[in-house]
Structures are given as C-alpha cells and as structure tokens.
Amino acid sequence: MIQLFNYIDRVSPIHRLTGASKLACMLCWVLAAMVTFDTRYLIALTVFALALFRVSRIKVSEVKVILIFSLVFLFMNNLLIYLFSPEHGVSLYGSRTVLLTFTNRYSITAQQLLYHANVVLKYTATIPVVILFVSTTQPSEFAASLNKIGVSYKISYSVSLALRYIPDVVDEYHSISLAQQARGVELSGKENLIKRLKGATAILMPLILSSMDRIEVVSNAMELRCFGKNPKRTWYRERKFTPLDYGTIVLGFALIAISLGLQAVNGGRYWNPFL
C-alpha cells in the first residue's frame, strides 16, 4: 500500500522531542536553506540533515514514495530552469566559464552548474528534515504543535485529520478502481492517455462522493462532542518541553542566524567562488 505521510514508531531522541519544537526547528531550517545560496553552508546542512535522519532510525525504504516524489520534482525543476534560462548562473555570478557548447543558446557553464548544484542542495538540505518531522510526529501531536505555534486549532485539526485519512482514501481508491476495471474501465498502458484519463474520472467521482460521506460523519461526531465551542482547547497528548526541546528551537534560530551572517560576509545571498 502507498503511504505518503505517516508516523513511524521508533525509539529515538528525535521521536522524544515534542512536536512543537520539531515543527519550529523544521520551519527555521527550511527558511535558512531557502534564503542562502552559499554552497558550503548548504552542503553542511545536507550532511547535518542526513545525520539526523540516521539518528531517527527511520529507514529510507519506509519513506520511499515521498523520496521518489521529491526526486522527480527536483529533476523537473532543474530541467525547467535550464530550458528557460541557461545563462542564469552567468548573470548571477558575473563571469562566464564555458565548459561545453551545444548551440548558441545552450551551453554548459561552470556558473550555471554551480547554480544548479545550489538548487539541488536546497532540496537535499530540506527534504530529509521535512520527512523527519512528518514521520516522527504523531498526527494528534501534529495538530497540537501547529496550534502551539499559533495556527488556529480548527485549522490544525483539519490538517491532521486530512493527513490521517490519506491511507484510507488510498485504500478506497484501490477498491473502487478494481470494481470499475471489472466493468471495463481500462487503466493499464494498453489504452491511450485520453481513455485512461476518462477512466480515472470514473473512479474519482465515486471516491469524492464517498469521501464527502465520511467528512459528514466525522464533522457531526466532532460537533456533537463540542468541537469549536471555545476559542481555545487543551490537548491530551501535549507534552512538556524538555531541555532538548529548547535546544532544538535554539538550533533552529541559530541556523537562520548563520544564514543571515553568511549573507553579510558574502555581501549578498550568493557565495561567489568565481571572483
């Protein structure tokens, strides 16, 4: 079965952290990596992220699906950048070192390569931490932690419910699709794309309708138990902060500080080795 986002139960220091501190740190981490184009820093973040991944004892095979998903995205992103602005790196770094020439427009320059390396590193520095956060935080704590950093609890709860229902919906998709295939809907590669898309709608319609039923039931159940009565609510699963949690948050801010510090040193977002 396909599982995109799910909690993976292990014993590790990262699992012991509260959801809120992990969330705060993850957001800082992502922000730090977004801001900087300092290749050295991005490499350091990547190494650090992979090390944390190791500490969490989560296996790569367990998060295979989301990894493949991000790799595809990463590849598309790079391809599009190169297709639309093959000289972007040149204009950024203000010099041009040609390594290979295909046509007038498309050649490979060291500057462009460095730029692409930065983009790739941004992914590798952030994706492991995002996956880490999602797979080491229980969905119920996830809602509590969103709420703790200031998101309204109603929104927090709907987000965590939505994440929780993904596996159910995938199961349902699977059984609907089998029943529709039995009626003659062709989804395999034998048919052309348009036929297959048409086939997919024959599955999506019932899927949406039955998901709506599910939403109605759960929202009634929630209202009948006073969800939304008060502007605030407490959380059964909420945990107290430990020193490690404070440390995690400090780490997050430190990462941003380094990122900003490097900007001052480099005189901008880009670290330019071509000077």
Place this chain on the structure above:
Amino acid sequence: MKEPIIKFEDFGFQYDAQAEPTLKNINLEIFPGEKILIAGPSGCGKSTLTHCMNGLIPFAYPGESTGKLTIQNKEAKKLSIFEISKMVGTVLQDLDGQFIGLTVAEDIAFALENACMGQDDMKKEVRKVAEKVGIGGHLEHAPDALSGGQKQRVSMAGVMVNEVDILLFDEPLANLDPATGKKAIEIIDQIQAESGATVIIIEHRLEDVLWRDVDRIVLMKDGRIVTDAPPDELLSTDVLPENGIREPLYLTALKYAGVTVKPESKPQSIHSLTLSEADEYLVREWFHARKTAEAKEERKVLLKADKIDFTYENGFHALKNINIEIQEGELLAIVGTNGAGKSTFSKVVCGFEKQQVGSLAFHDEDMKNYSIKERADRIGYVMQNPNQMISKPQIFDEVAFGLRQRKVPENIVKAKVEEVLKICGLYPFRKWPVSALSFGQKKRVTIASILVLDPQMIILDEPTAGQDYRHYTEIMEVLQDLHERGITVVMITHDMHLMLEYAQRAVVFSGGKVIADDTSANILTNPQIIEQANLKETSLYDLALLCGIEDANLFVQHFIDYEKEEKRG
C-alpha cells in the same frame, strides 16, 4: 409522577431544502431512566427526530420547526448544540467513522479537550470513564484495532465524559455482526443499569434490540408517531408488519401456526414468552403437517475453488486451504465475521487479488490466465456501498457504462439497459438522475449495471446492509428473480434473516477457513458453528425447543418453506 426529561409537544419540522415537513404533530414524553426504542421504516422521520434531540438540527441541518421541544425543562430552540451535548450524548451509526482520536484515550478525551480541561484532570477523568464502560485496559490502542463490542464501549465513553443524562443510539446494530449486535445490546443495558441514564435507541431491527427489555416502543411512519406502547402490548398486535417493520420471527411462526399472541404471554422476547399447552399443541401440529422436502436435483458445478491459499503483502494469512463448489443457478450465502476471509475470497474469485496456492475453475476451465475484465464477463461483483460504484449522474448512463466501455452498438445498449432496468424495478426511473434515488434504489442501480454485462454468476457484498424491511424485500425480490432466471447468486452477508429466507446453502468462514457448508437451517441451529462464526441462533430454534420439538433444524426449514409458499401464494 416524575417530570419528563424530553418532551415533544405538537412538534413538527421541515428541512429548508424540502417542500413537505418531515415531522408532523409529534407528541412524546420520555421520563428519566426510561429505555425507549424508536422504530420505523426508512424515511419515517426517526433520524430527523434523533437530530432534533441531539442538536444537529438545526445546527448542521437547517430547517423550520413548529411546536415545542424541551430537554430537561429547557426549550431546545434556545440552546446551542454544545449546551445540548452536555445533556444528550449521541452514539452515531457509523462506529468507525465517528472515531476522532488516534487512540482510545484521545478519543474519550476529545470532549474534555474541547472544554479546555487541564491535562492532569483530563487523564484522571478519561481513566474513570474508561473503567466505567470496561475499556480501561485498552487506552493506548487504536480504535481500529478493537473488536466491534469494544468500539461500542469506546464510543459510549466518548459521550459519557460529558456526564450526560440521556444516551441516544442511532441505529447501533447497523454495522455489527449478529453476535456483536447482541453484545452491544447487552452493553447498553448494563451501562444503563449502572448509570441510571435515560436510553433512547433508534433501530429498525426490532428483534435484536428486544434481546434486552425496553420500556416502550415508539413506532413511526410518514413523520408521525403511529403507536407508543410497551413491547408486550405492541407485539400482540399487527401494527409492526402493517408499518413495514419486521416482527420477531417466533411471532411470525406463531401466527402461521394459528396461535393468538396476547400481552399476558409476554411476547417481548423468546425467553420471556410463555405458551399454553393448547398453543404448543398448535405449533406442533403445524410442524407435523409439513410436506417432506423434495429431493434435491444434482446440478453442474459452475465455480470450483480448489485448495485456495492466500496471504496479503503485509503477512496476513487471509485464506487457508479453501475448497468450495458453487453450483450452477444456486443462491448461496457466504457468512462469517469481519476478517474471516469472506471478502478476500470474493476478491480472489474476481481476480482483484491472486492466490498463492490452489486453483479456481469456472465451467471446468482454469481461470488462472483470465484478466479482471475477462472474469467480469462471467462473474459480476457488486460492492457494499453503491456510492463507491456509481460514476455517472444519469441512471441510464450508469447502467449502460459497462456496455459502452465494451463498444457495444448503441441500439443494443438501449435494449439491454431497458431490459435490466425492468428486472430491477427501475424502469419508471430511467430518466432520473442518480442523486434523486434512495440508498436502496442506488443499490439496485449497481446491481443493474453489473447485470447488463450478462454474467453467469453475480457476487454481492452485503446486499441488504442498512436497509429497512421494505427495501430489503425489494432488493431480495430482484435477486430471487435473477436466481429463477438461472443466474448463480452469491451473497456475502451478516444478515441472518437474509440467509434463512433466501439462501439454500450457506458457507461459513472463520479465521480464513471454511468451517461449515450446509443448509441455512442446519447452520443456524448448530450452536458450535454459531459460536465460532459470531452468528446468533435464530429465535425459531428456541421456539421449537419451547414447544418440545426436537428436530429444531427441520422446524426452521419448515418455517422457511412455509413462508416461501405464503409469499408466492
């Protein structure tokens, strides 16, 4: 006289989207500590009445109400849904759908979290309520991992943390197997005895609710209350069958035998029922006057499952050495608990899953290399929830879908679709949109959409789940008709009435194995199989014993045969 805890006075209600009021002239008083059963066919207004009592009307379903409804002396109109939920706790029909928390503890705590209770108090409170309903040992389990009876306990705990005085059960038996349903009724009874709460049960499966005593039965039809009487009184009349509710089977049998049931004989349950010598004599006479069954004709084997063994990817060993022969033109029931392997078996037959060991032969031909589509040309599969199958807005298009996918010429499509719509009793609705149909009608649309492909065999997953007696009969008449046309019908079901009334043979699954393959009458009178497969013995069995008839299975068979004659008659 005590003050009523809930009081309807000339109450009426009309949904905003509807032209007619759904509830009319409701006058009903419910007293503290009472246990009330509200029964009635689908569309009689019992769900609307429930929603009025728990505040979902008008909070989630807006509309206009007339007259007066008071709950604990407060006028409901002036209360918010939150205030009402402090007084009335509702256990919804969909046991799995109503779980919000990821673990039992969180689910019970949900209402407390919303009330901003501190964590320490909350933990204490959760433990207390969990102990009260007997689920204290499972606090850290996921609700999905619990048995049906335990789920019922959790959902009760979830509303009882609010210290409600009124517990409202909306069709608590709809999704449970017979044995779990029986257990659920016992749990409700026990919790009421301990807490002294007022209990209101909305359900059309009357015989199952009456497994434990209730004080009154309120019968509804067309938005009105038809009768409001103690069960012994109500069951001595004919109002139930007249209003589309099935009466307990033992009462039907007594009527067939010519026995007049009076309130004094306590017909509320088969265990309280007392019969006079003369009545028992009448029942015995009726039984002895039976015709001996005709010898069964030998039929050709249509589908043969030989030593099927199947394990899911996650390691769950779902089918263990399954051997079943399904004969041509047979009407067969497959029964068993959730997870017993009955659904997995049908998936393997349809080719949705592939067995690791064993073979399936259709007309003596191995189906190993048949694709899903090729199997579907021979074996049709109807899912439990019609909403999971219907993908077209118009009934005609939906039924025609399979043929059009197979590129059948449009003039043939039209002729065939109209033919199956007639068989399924949907011809008058052929131009309607699907959304205008009731659940039972949608179910028939899905049967039609499979039937149009001319399968020789059709497998139905819970064909009658959640249906009242009238819709149940309509669907079953269609299936009976198909059976008479020579189509092999296989039904996967929890419903014991269905099995008794329509299936000639039943195959019982338990723990991935076939533990019985016999006539329905023999199975439902075999205590050992009943126990193992979470079934429930039929009350006809007890009636036979009560009247001193030893061949209880023959008595049950006679009842089935007699009833078939009656219906045809």
